[in-house]
Amino acid sequence: MRISSNTIFDNNVATLGAQQARLVQTQQQIASGRRLLTAASDPVAATRALDVTQADAINTQQTANRGTVKDPLSISESTLASVTLLLQDVRTAAVAAGNATLTNTDRATIGKNLNGRLQELIGLANSTDGSGNALYAGFQSKTTPFVASTAGVVSYQGDDGQRLVQVDPGRQIAANDSGADVFMRIKDGNGTFATQALATNTGGGIISAGSVLNPAALTGNAYSVSFAVAAGATTYSVTNTTTGVPVAGMTAQPYTSGQAISFDGLQFNMQGAPANGDSFTVKPSANQSVFKTLSDLITTLSTPLSGANVSNGLASGIVNVDNALSNVLNTRSSIGARLNEIDSLQASGDSIGVQLKQSLSALQDTDYNKAISDLNQQQTTLQAAQKSFAQVSNLSMFTYM
Template sequence: MRISTNSMYAASSTQLGTLQTQLARTQMQLSTNKKLLAPSDDPIASARALEVTQSQSINSQFATNRANARSSLSQEEVVLSGVQSLIQDVQGIAVAAGGGTNAAADRTTYANELQGRLDDLIALANSSDGNGGYVFSGFRSSTPPFVKNGAAVDYNGDQGEVQLQVAGARKLAINDAGSSVFTGIATANGTFATAANPSNTGTGVVSSGSVVNPSALTGRNYSLDFAVTNTGATTYTITDQSAAPPVAMVSGASYLAGQAITVAGQQFDIKGTPGDGDQFTVKPSDRQSLFTTVSKLIDTLRAPATTDKEKATLDKGLQDAIGNLALGLDNVLAVRSSVGSRMKELDSLDSIGSDIDLQYAATLSGLQDLDIVSAISMFSQQTQTLQAAQKTFTSISGLSLFNYIS
């Protein structure tokens, strides 16, 4: 078989080019530590690597979302801590103001101090979230949630809770609406409220009471009407005011100061000396804001307390304020506990997310990373092969028929 010089050169050049390409590819793999330089190298592994890379990116975004959620919840936790401390201060002032030795000037001093605490409470409720918005405005984050309107404090936010995707199947609320923290708090003992008729003439003071039989609760309104007989004996009648017409449940019961009185599973007592015609009411608890509770306490302390009736009103006002503050504090603690639970959940999700990220990295490594030892061995082999091909090509290209003609 005759091989032309042109064919020999063409075949040698092609082979050298192929060897150089293989060597260059191996060198690129070593420099990048990747065995897949193009999808065509291994289409199946490339497709799988793309899926894993996308999943890893989503997992990284969840981690970013959790960091943002933790920042928002931490800001709320700081504010709630301040609110808790403030309420406890107000409770201390209310107890101190109830001391029997306080004069009118002392109560005025306490009232002035409470006015400052009320302003501080409004400021805390309008705390910034650090991003130009407000912590407790709900979805209306750019609107100050609480605004003074005369003696009242109005809520201008909404009930929205911002939800953030913190895991594949988990959304987490990163805020609490101000209405759930500062407003709509049950009064009295949380179930029912006792009160004295403003027109009472005696010195009777009714306690806040408690529930002794939950199954007997009716949610109806009751009244206790007192009468003083010619002999000086004091009796009372209990009437169901929710009935139409009202129905007397107890008539002419003898009154004994401090003795427990039970109505539909609700127990309380009355101390002091009720006057003839005095009335006390028992009805389901209302709801009011923390701001209203503090404002009413201030008004109670500013009111005169010289007569027996005024002193009884002061005692009842302080009793109600202390009870309402306790319920307000319980509500703040419940919200704060919820914030803590969410932050703990974020810690758990961070740990899981880190494990998932490690798993994705290991999978990608198995799909893409180069076996360095094998690649170096291959590189050495390809280098030697190329050098041998180059030498043989040099030798062959130097052969000529003229070298044998003398």
């Protein structure tokens, strides 16, 4: 095959150009620290690097989201810890107020002190996070959730919204709790029914909170338990006030202090000596706010009462304080579980972040040992090629003529 001088020159120039391009690319990789200068450098690796970069960006965003959730939850947990201590103090004061040696004036003084605790409780319920958003207003974060009227009735101005934040590819966590659930929707009595003595009672009868004997037998109706005293004997009768019909087998029943009274799947104890005409109510448990519980307790302490009226009022108040306290503790437990989950996800996310960055580095970062070795080899190859080309280019018939 006949090879012309032009072919020799063209082939050598092309080869030298390609070698110089590889040398320049290696120099750029060393200078930039990036192996993938363009997608054309390694299309497969470039595609994989894009996937890893996107995964790392999502993980980074979810790491930030976890912080966004953790901050208000931590503040809320701290706030509810203060609410817990406050309710425990209120309960202690209510128990102390039951001391038979105290006078109405003494109890009124305790009531005044509890009024200050009520205002403190409203302030805690209106707490905000570091950004000024109400902790317990649902989606109405710029609204003061709990407002007291001139009559002292506290109403809820928020809603039931929970801000769900994506903290993991398959997990959303609520960053807040509805104030209605925490402070307003608290069942009174024993959670199924509530017992109460009428304020007009004059005797010494004291009714317990009671319990459920047979859930299937419960009617969900309200009842009245009335006492009659005649010829030294005390009897009681139970009427279903929802239907207006006496409960079968519960009319003019003999009463002795300390006995259990049972009907329609429920039971409660009566102690003391009810007077003729005294009456007690049994009704289905209803939602009662912790603010009303404290307000009712303050009213009981501030009203001149004696004997069983004090005991019944305080007993009912203490039961409802316990219910409010239990509800707050349940919320704190939920918050604690969410905080623990966030910590676990954060540790997992940090580990994933490290792995993603290592994978990305392996795909796109320069291996300096290999790059420098390649650079030296490419320089040597280029220099040899240039030298050989110079020698070949001098070969010509005219050299020997």
